[in-house]
């Protein structure tokens with residue numbers, strides 16, 4: 724049985740209001756979070772999420788303070804672990820928010836997989852969410868506009884030990900990636916689980932289209948995983964730099 728390795732890459736730092744992550748909890752508290760891009764190595768080379776737009780777009784359109792050191796530039800983060808974008812076989816996008824799908828151009832030879840209802844919603848979300856997707860409906864230019872996707876409807880075993888699990892709630896077509904590693908089944912949750920606190924205290928993600936679905940998805944992920952890797956928690960890193968699971 725093939726075991727896969729997962730490497731977390733820190734591709735930016737934001738300071739946000741905490742209840743965006745933990746629903747109606749610690750309102751008004753500032754929290755420092757990472758923008759994580761995940762590299763999965765095994766029989767194939769895989770990226771989960773392509774990180775955020777530039778700090779300029781974050782500030783001017785989203786209204787968020789995002790900083791990136793040279794090491795945190797997505798292309799440099801890959802270089803630092805010896806990975807070339809051209810060698811990536813698959814890019815699995817957990818969802819299409821501005822901070823998860825903005826650097827697809829780094830992977831010219833990859834197949835891009837997203838849920839069909841995620842792509843549909845990203846083009847025509849409810850008005851409140853237009854900005855988060857940089858949706859054309861809001862007059863924005865989404866970074867994934869020129870990406871040709873393989874569209875999924877639900878769960879898929881992509882390869883032995885590597886499964887895509889649909890987990891709606893944060894967005895309609897959110898998906899997580901369940902990976903068999905030497906430590907057991909680890910799940911890269913995307914924004915279905917923002918932080919360890921969501922899991923530990925069973926608090927749904929604060930930003931969601933359907934809070935009940937978000938809670939159910941989080942419970943589903945926890946039930947099928949030996950360990951869950953949240954999307955925006957600096958505890959996935961031990962020190963400065965990449966972390967391997």
Ligand SMILES: [Zn+2]
Nearest residue numbers: 818820893914
């Ligand atoms: Zn999101």
